[in-house]
Amino acid sequence: DTAVSQTPKYLVTQMGNDKSIKCEQNLGHDTMYWYKQDSKKFLKIMFSYNNKELIINETVPNRFSPKSPDKAHLNLHINSLELGDSAVYFCASSQTGEGGELFFGEGSRLTVL
Amino acid sequence: GDSVTQMEGPVTLSEEAFLTINCTYTATGYPSLFWYVQYPGEGLQLLLKATKADDKGSNKGFEATYRKETTSFHLEKGSVQVSDSAVYFCALRSYGSARQLTFGSGTQLTVLP
Numbered sequence: 620d621t622a623v624s625q626t627p628k629y630l631v632t633q634m635g636n637d638k639s640i641k642c643e644q645n646l647g648h649d650t651m652y653w654y655k656q657d658s659k660k661f662l663k664i665m666f667s668y669n670n671k672e673l674i675i676n677e678t679v680p681n682r683f684s685p686k687s688p689d690k691a692h693l694n695l696h697i698n699s700l701e702l703g704d705s706a707v708y709f710c711a712s713s714q715t716g717e718g719g720e721l722f723f724g725e726g727s728r729l730t731v732l
Numbered sequence: 733g734d735s736v737t738q739m740e741g742p743v744t745l746s747e748e749a750f751l752t753i754n755c756t757y758t759a760t761g762y763p764s765l766f767w768y769v770q771y772p773g774e775g776l777q778l779l780l781k782a783t784k785a786d787d788k789g790s791n792k793g794f795e796a797t798y799r800k801e802t803t804s805f806h807l808e809k810g811s812v813q814v815s816d817s818a819v820y821f822c823a824l825r826s827y828g829s830a831r832q833l834t835f836g837s838g839t840q841l842t843v844l845p
Contacts, residue, residue, distance in 0.1 A: 623775075652832065660770075660819055660838040667832055675832055709775060718783070719764045719825045721833055723775035 622646050625710050625724040632700060633732055639696045640727045642710030648722070649715050650674075651693035653685060656707040656726070668693055669715070700731045734759045738822050738836035745812055745843050753807040753839045755796075755822035763824040765789075765798055765805040766833065770819045779807075779820070812843045 623644045632638055644651060652675075653665040667675035668687040682698045697704060707728045711721040739754040757763065764783045768776040780789030785800035794809045805822060822836040 660840070662776075662821065662835040662838075664832045664834075711776075718781060719833075720766060720778045720781055721776075723768075723777070725773075725775040 621724075623710055623712055623722050623724040625708075625727045627727060628725065629728050629730075631730045631732065634700055634702060636700050637696070637698045638700060638729070639694055640708055640710075640729075641692070641694045642724060643692050644710075644712040644722070645691065646712055646722060647714070648712040649690055650713050651687065651690070652711040652713075652721065653693065653695050654709040654711060654723075656709060658706070662709070666693075666695075697729075700729075702731050705729055705731045734763070734824060734826050734834040736822050736824055736834055736836035738820075738839050741819075741838070742840040742842060745841070747814055747843055747845050748811045749843075751807070751809040751812045751816075751841070753820055753822075753841070755805045755807065755836060757803050757805065757822075757824050759803075759824055759826045759834075761826055762800070763826045765796070766823040766825070767794070767796055767805070767807050768821040768823060768835075770821065770838070772818070776821065812841070814843045814845050817841055817843045 650669045652667045666685040671687045684696045687693045707726045710724040713721045735758045766781045767779040769779045780791040782789040782798035788797045796807045819838045823833040
């Protein structure tokens with residue numbers, strides 16, 4: 620069983636559209652994250668939720684809206700997509716009080732045309 | 733704020749060569765330090781970690797030692813294989829940092845047969 624799973628793995632869409640990426644973890648962790656990886660492989664934290672509560676909200680356009688229906692799920696909705704949103708989006712999870720490492724999904728590659 | 737500086741890539745080595753990827757950090761307090769590896773088309777996987785000064789993390793022949801005096805966590809491997817070709821990320825988590833990891837810019841390693 621995949622520990623952190625994201626869907627879809629690939630997403631190709633037009634500018635101006637709205638899209639969502641879903642993430643689920645079956646590790647029983649209490650914290651989940653969204654990271655954005657640009658074309659140069661640089662990773663930047665976007666959001667983090669702990670037990671369904673938002674704890675990190677970096678400087679991200681408000682077109683990006685995370686939602687955590689329960690602690691095993693963290694979804695990312697993007698409105699009015701722009702060319703610069705093209706990237707790989709990674710979901711991750713961790714457990715408070717343990718080693719501190721994050722467990723990552725395989726990524727969702729978003730291409731905006 | 734927290735930051736991680738990695739040596740610029742790409743790094744190209746012949747099989748069985750010695751590998752060093754430099755990593756230095758800036759953080760408040762005593763962070764935990766990590767190396768992650770990203771194989772082509774995949775998510776990030778934890779390679780090794782160290783949580784306090786002078787700890788040595790090791791896995792799959794890779795090693796890194798937490799050096800507080802030089803604020804470094806250099807990754808080494810004595811004899812690389814073609815299968816080690818990947819992007820390597822150094823990361824840290826500060827105590828009280830809302831659990832996020834701060835990543836370096838990544839170093840692309842290519843090992844030639």
